[in-house]
Amino acid sequence: MLAARIMGVLILAFVAMPACSEGETTPKSATTPVPAEFQPGEAKFNANCSGCHGTGGMGTKQGPALVHKIYEPNHHGDAAFQRAAANGVRAHHWEFGNMPKIDTVTPDDVDQITKYVRWLQKQAGIF
Numbered sequence: 001m002l003a004a005r006i007m008g009v010l011i012l013a014f015v016a017m018p019a020c021s022e023g024e025t026t027p028k029s030a031t032t033p034v035p036a037e038f039q040p041g042e043a044k045f046n047a048n049c050s051g052c053h054g055t056g057g058m059g060t061k062q063g064p065a066l067v068h069k070i071y072e073p074n075h076h077g078d079a080a081f082q083r084a085a086a087n088g089v090r091a092h093h094w095e096f097g098n099m100p101k102i103d104t105v106t107p108d109d110v111d112q113i114t115k116y117v118r119w120l121q122k123q124a125g126i127f
């Protein structure tokens with residue numbers, strides 16, 4: 001009985017898998033235009049964050065790329081973005097130095113910025 005249920009779950013998982021990976025393998029070039037819903041976040045990112053984190057979140061000499069595996073949602077959830085902007089970040093992953101707190105953004109701004117960065121990460125196939 002239990003074995004039959006486990007089999008059922010396994011079969012379901014196998015049936016569901018190809019559907020998932022099909023979606024993920026759809027090629028998306030880096031030049032995909034930013035969808036309208038992420039453009040406010042893009043503008044705020046460019047105004048407040050890209051000086052260090054780079055255009056398109058690709059990093060600069062002042063700060064790391066946020067389009068990077070270690071900043072995917074499971075490692076650095078959306079709360080980490082809020083904390084970074086509100087309190088700054090003590091250098092711990094890299095050799096760029098500390099990130100200062102960013103006074104020019106509100107939590108709402110950071111929310112929009114985070115959504116834009118998540119979109120960039122998705123485009124790059126990071127998650």
Ligand code: HEC
Binds near residue numbers: 051096099110
């Ligand atoms: C003056 C440069 C600078 C600016 C401007 C800047 N950052 Fe950073 N940021 C850094 C550096 C450097 C690190 C990496 C610190 C480390 O882990 O070594 C960092 C790390 C982060 C992290 C990872 C935090 C963690 O918990 O490890 C997030 C998220 C982040 N920044 C978001 C932002 C956002 C959002 C903005 C704009 C509102 C922004 N940063 C603006 C320099 C900057």
